[in-house]
Amino acid sequence: TKECPSLPLQRIERQSGFVGKALLFQFFSVKHVLKSDVHGGEILSNYKKSNKFTHPKWARNKIAELVVKAAVKQLKRLDKECFKILATKIVEEFPTEDLRIYYFPPITGNKKLKQKAVGPRGKAPNVYRNLIAKLSLLKKGRVAPAVEKEAPPVVSLQGEEQREWLNVNSEPWDLVCTNFAALRDVRFAKAAASNEDVTRIINQWPIFTAEKGYKLILDDFAALPDVPETQLTHAKWDQFVNELNSIRPIKSRDRVKMHWIELIEHQDTNDDSKVALQIHLLAHNLPPQKKISRRWKPSIPDCQDSMLILTETEESIDLTD
Numbered sequence: 295t296k297e298c299p300s301l302p303l304q305r306i307e308r309q310s311g312f313v314g315k316a317l318l319f320q321f322f323s324v325k326h327v328l329k330s331d332v333h334g335g336e337i338l339s340n341y342k343k344s345n346k347f348t349h350p351k352w353a354r355n356k357i358a359e360l361v362v363k364a365a366v367k368q369l370k371r372l373d374k375e376c377f378k379i380l381a382t383k384i385v386e387e388f389p390t391e392d393l394r395i396y397y398f399p400p401i402t403g404n405k406k407l408k409q410k411a412v413g414p415r416g417k418a419p420n421v422y423r424n425l426i427a428k429l430s431l432l433k434k435g436r437v438a439p440a441v442e443k444e445a446p447p448v449v450s451l452q453g454e455e456q457r458e459w460l461n462v463n464s465e466p467w468d469l470v471c472t473n474f475a476a477l478r479d480v481r482f483a484k485a486a487a488s489n490e491d492v493t494r495i496i497n498q499w500p501i502f503t504a505e506k507g508y509k510l511i512l513d514d515f516a517a518l519p520d521v522p523e524t525q526l527t528h529a530k531w532d533q534f535v536n537e538l539n540s541i542r543p544i545k546s547r548d549r550v551k552m553h554w555i556e557l558i559e560h561q562d563t564n565d566d567s568k569v570a571l572q573i574h575l576l577a578h579n580l581p582p583q584k585k586i587s588r589r590w591k592p593s594i595p596d597c598q599d600s601m602l603i604l605t606e607t608e609e610s611i612d613l614t615d
Contacts, residue, residue, distance in 0.1 A: 322379070324357075324387045324469040335359050345390055357384060358396060358417035366425065374400060377418045384418075464504040474501065474510050478517055479531050528565050544580045550580040 328334030333356050340348045347353035361380050363374060372380075378568075381397035396418045403411030413419070455475040464470060484496075496502045503509060557563060558571045 316332055322365065323379075323382060324383045328357065328361050328387075331360055341388060354391075354417055355396060357388075358421045362418055362421040363427065366422070372422050374419075377414055377416065377422070380418050381416065382508045452553070460499070460501045464506075465503060467506060470501065470504075471510070471513070475513070478514065481514070482518075528569070531569060531572070538576075538579055551575060554578070 307598075324340065328338050337347065337353045337356060339535055341353075361384060362372070364381055365376060369376065378399070379398045381393050384396050384485050385391050385393050395416060397414065397416040400411040400414045401409075456476055460470065460473055481499075501507055556573050558568050558575075563571070
């Protein structure tokens with residue numbers, strides 16, 4: 295027979311693609327994908343508290359990135375049907391989200407109306423296109439793959455050599471800690487002689503941005519000279535609040551703030567509850583004033599969420615800390 299030998303293979307490919315999409319639709323879990331990532335778990339936790347994203351733009355980009363990468367691992371290639379499935383599953387997990395944010399169907403072109411065809415849009419297709427473009431560049435050799443380089447063995451370094459070594463190496467960690475500790479006096483002396491902001495300090499010490507860089511910051515704080523401890527009493531706290539209110543007088547148009555003040559002044563409110571409410575009011579006393587160019591500006595609710603964690607039951611309080 296003169297049948298085309300590729301026909302059965304094409305049928306198998308079409309069938310496997312259909313089955314793959316069906317499995318993706320049936321078993322793919324956005325919640326499971328997000329829980330497997332630190333940032334994804336944080337997004338789920340924050341959304342569960344308030345039914346909204348704390349940082350919407352960042353959260354949506356991160357969700358699309360994690361979900362699309364997980365889908366590519368299963369199906370290798372995605373099309374508009376896959377994007378629609380993924381977007382639908384994202385919206386099922388986050389009901390307040392709009393499906394069109396993650397997938398907008400393609401527009402068919404029309405020559406008579408001189409209308410150009412437009413491919414699928416949304417965060418899911420965009421992440422997929424960027425991922426495919428990066429993979430194609432890797433195959434062509436235009437972009438070097440990210441490969442962890444082993445740190446060169448260093449037996450003994452002194453002064454500026456230690457600083458230069460820390461600028462380009464983050465492993466082995468024992469050697470990082472040794473060289474970093476040896477330069478502690480230099481850092482403390484420079485910090486005492488100048489008034490540099492955190493951004494500049496981090497730029498001067500790139501090792502802080504390493505995976506374990508926070509441990510170096512903790513070590514530096516632990517090595518600071520002993521500072522005499524002052525016990526914070528209710529009287530001292532009231533003095534601080536009164537001085538703050540004199541600098542930032544109460545505005546009656548801030549109804550939320552006036553409500554908190556009424557609770558504070560209520561005769562049935564105990565001292566500890568007053569302190570908690572006054573901490574809650576700090577974001578109203580000193581709200582964010584100006585948005586720095588191209589940086590995120592926190593809102594008053596964001597500030598309050600970072601100050602206190604409110605709980606309703608004793609069982610939810612972690613007594614180990």
